[in-house]
Amino acid sequence: MAQAEGYKNGRINIILSENTPQSSANLRVKKQKHSPLEIVDKEFASFVGLNDLKTSIKEIYASILINEKRKEEGLKSSKQVLHMLFKGNPGTGKTTVARKLAKLYHDMNILSKGHFIEAERADLVGEYIGQTAQKTRAVIQKAMGGILFIDEAYSLSRGGEKDFGKEAIDLLVKHMEDGREDMVLILAGYPREMDRFLSMNPGLESRFPFILDFDDYSVDELLNIGNRMLSERQYQLSKQAEWKFRNHLAKKLREDNYNFSNARYVRNVIEKAIRLQAVRLLNSDKMVSRDLIVLTDQDLLLE
Numbered sequence: 001m002a003q004a005e006g007y008k009n010g011r012i013n014i015i016l017s018e019n020t021p022q023s024s025a026n027l028r029v030k031k032q033k034h035s036p037l038e039i040v041d042k043e044f045a046s047f048v049g050l051n052d053l054k055t056s057i058k059e060i061y062a063s064i065l066i067n068e069k070r071k072e073e074g075l076k077s078s079k080q081v082l083h084m085l086f087k088g089n090p091g092t093g094k095t096t097v098a099r100k101l102a103k104l105y106h107d108m109n110i111l112s113k114g115h116f117i118e119a120e121r122a123d124l125v126g127e128y129i130g131q132t133a134q135k136t137r138a139v140i141q142k143a144m145g146g147i148l149f150i151d152e153a154y155s156l157s158r159g160g161e162k163d164f165g166k167e168a169i170d171l172l173v174k175h176m177e178d179g180r181e182d183m184v185l186i187l188a189g190y191p192r193e194m195d196r197f198l199s200m201n202p203g204l205e206s207r208f209p210f211i212l213d214f215d216d217y218s219v220d221e222l223l224n225i226g227n228r229m230l231s232e233r234q235y236q237l238s239k240q241a242e243w244k245f246r247n248h249l250a251k252k253l254r255e256d257n258y259n260f261s262n263a264r265y266v267r268n269v270i271e272k273a274i275r276l277q278a279v280r281l282l283n284s285d286k287m288v289s290r291d292l293i294v295l296t297d298q299d300l301l302l303e
């Protein structure tokens with residue numbers, strides 16, 4: 001196990017005891033001389049915005065480390081339950097953050113494997129008696145040592161009391177109650193549907209100590225996300241294209257916030273623009289190297 005070794009200059013230094021199974025991950029932590037909270041900043045540096053969420057994750061991270069330290073010192077410590085509810089509109093980063101947490105928890109030695117399993121209703125719910133238990137147990141088994149992420153969790157209670165989805169929920173709850181710690185369950189979905197789902201399954205919410213809200217992005221944040229996606233691929237928007245995109249995003253946010261898919265929408269526009277630019281360049285007789293980088297307003301198909 002990694003251990004927290006005292007506090008120096010406001011930092012908790014992580015050291016390794018011998019025979020640590022994930023020693024390479026933790027050695028990385030030590031070599032870089034980052035404090036645990038800086039590690040969260042570093043891991044989440046590629047995420048635009050999400051400031052409240054980053055603060056919550058730091059609190060979780062800090063409380064886990066301090067709890068471990070208290071345990072070592074023989075002080076009272078609570079059992080760490082890390083199951084989470086993620087509430088946010090489409091494309092607000094729920095899946096991407098959950099994947100990142102799997103890695104972080106692995107580096108912290110909380111999860112032995114740190115892999116990420118995403119499951120939906122069809123993976124858990126069967127069509128005949130006995131099949132749901134089989135399917136759900138198999139998914140839980142596969143997720144042991146990692147994160148089990150169930151997107152649109154409310155789809156499990158779609159059919160009401162008689163539906164097998166209820167059985168899947170009960171099995172997941174039972175698994176959480178059994179207190180096997182080497183798996184984190186994250187139920188995710190859109191805020192309104194999640195709230196309805198939780199109100200229909202009393203007692204469920206209280207089993208999740210962490211509820212994280214993913215807010216919609218502002219126009220500036222969406223543009224920032226887009227520009228980062230482009231620079232990762234060595235592209236950029238022309239001034240005019242950026243202006244056009246900004247106005248369009250502002251209009252989108254005013255119009256249909258509920259169906260708008262936030263950062264995923266931005267990703268789709270950008271991927272389409274890259275394809276349209278390629279066709280435009282092949283059709284043009286003159287091409288200089290800068291043309292390979294710049295996406296113009298003609299390349300942005302905004303709908």
Ligand SMILES: Nc1ncnc2c1ncn2[C@@H]1O[C@H](COP(=O)(O)OP(=O)(O)OP(=O)(O)O)[C@@H](O)[C@H]1O
Nearest residue numbers: 046047048090091092093094095096225263264267
């Ligand atoms: N804050 C962010 N910074 C940078 N990129 C982001 C951010 N949030 C989301 N993205 C990008 O947007 C895309 C969609 O994100 P993701 O799939 O995590 O959203 P989601 O909330 O799980 O959506 P859904 O609920 O519809 O499945 C991904 O490509 C992701 O990398």
